[in-house]
Amino acid sequence: MHVENLEKLYKMAEKEIYALKDFTYTFTKGKFYAITGHSGSGKSTLIRILGLIDRPSKGNYLFNNQDVTKLNDDELSDIRNKEIGFIFQEFYLESEMKAYENVMLPMLINPEINKDEREQRALQLLELVQLKERANHFPKQLSGGEQQRICLARALANNPNYILADEPTGNLDTANEEIVFNILKKLSTEGKCVIVVSHSKYVLKYADYVLNLKDGKLEQSNELK
């Protein structure tokens, strides 16, 4: 995942605001990246662009050596479905669907996963996030931490190579925060690229690299021992 001179410009009335400017970086598989910075520093904008949820105003973005800035909506959808797992602070679960059904949602449009395997795979993923016994619960019957773990299981549904999380522990207590970060760390050691935007100091305990953003620019990037 390589981005070069990435820019995101918001035009508000007569004002132009750069949410992201001249961001260049390469993210590799098997590493855990933490993106930090103050509010308004462009962290969430960056992760949304990396997760193909938003488009940059300018710059290049090579995803698996493919320039994704030139892809159409359908092609981006395919990459989001198979290559990227995204976790939000607000969970964004389907409230009418049970936990295991939420996890199955991305699998329904993935022809590589057999219809008969879906439910079994969803239960395996729920087991991974320690929620197998809650498979038949609706989101509103679960705590915030449990909902976030359902989200994590859904993000892993199609076994993506990139896990992106925007403040995944922002609404969680410390116990749940540790569970989530532990799972993310485990995934990175298994070869997945994990990129987490977080305010939490705990993230530094797990990250291999930390990227600090300020006013939309990469201020500092460090490898953590």
Place this chain on the structure above:
Amino acid sequence: MNLSDYFFILKRKIINKRNIIFIIILSILVTIILLCISIMYFVNSTYNMLINDIDNRTLIISKPATEEEYQHIEDIKHVLLVTSNKYSDGLSVDVKEFKYDGKEGIVTLEPLLIPADLEIKEGKSITNELEVVCHSHFNPFFNQFNYTPVNNFFYKDKEIIGKEFNVQSRNTKDVYSFKIVGTFISHNLSTIDTCYMSINDFDKIKSNIAALSGDTPIYYNDLMVVVDDVTNLETVKQELTNLGYFPFSAYTLDDSYKYMVTIPLFICLIISIITFNILYNFLNKKIKYQVKSLGILKCVGYKNKVIFKYEVLENLILLIISIIISFIISFISFLIMNNVFLLEYKQVTLSIHLPYIYVLFFLIGLILLVIFLTYYFLKKIFNFSIQELLND
């Protein structure tokens, strides 16, 4: 993604308060439209039935002097039949074989002038002497009980086939025994006590004297000229005038009846506009309400066309449920109207029912409208980024 995958999502999301209210409202509106279409069709077809009745297609002229002149009249384009006006009136006879509550039945006997006017429902048509076909809702008693069929008393088709009844000739006083060989559905306004017989049989029982005025008998001396369609009546009338006759219509129908169709048409139009308005607003609000959910689907990789198919499927299921409910309510309404309201007027068999071809057009239009509106509102939604959708 196959159909069962769409239903996997739908089974959880389709049942909610909003959709149930929509189904109820739409069912009521579709029912009203179906009733309007049926009433319009009923009024219109009754009018067509009335104007195409043999009486309205008949011109009366005086008898020609020669056989050649007679031939000229028969050769006129659109003339179906030229015969004595003796056959223009039926014959009411008492039939003691049909008895109810101490009263004898009365049957109206008519000559079968144009076999194409009758559609045999059960049994067979007249092929031999002394055979008759009677109305499919045969009731020889409605005349005796203030034109109201008593206790819903009708002979069923199969009950009357094979029955025989005796009629005394008005000419010779001989008694003839007629056998009912079939039942018919009338395309004109035959009363429900009507039985048709061959012209020869009719001649046997009906006198040539039309009526008695003092001591002087009046004979049937005129000719009736039956035209194929009421629209050709004026053309034939002109031809007969050119040949030196003075044709006049046996019966003229009042046009005001036709304007009755405009009332249900007007109601139908208003209800259609309301239905469109409700559909538009509901689908708009429904999709706006689902914005976050659509954002989630897009986020996990659902393409726009997949989301469109999913939304169309959901909306069509709601529409089809409404249509099924509407059909059930409509059928119950027709059953009540036909058995309670129209029963009073069942001297003739008029009934309200769904004109399927028009209903089909209406339903296809409704389905296309739902598909188009879904596409229209989703297209607007797809202009937003996933983040904007998730932020609702």
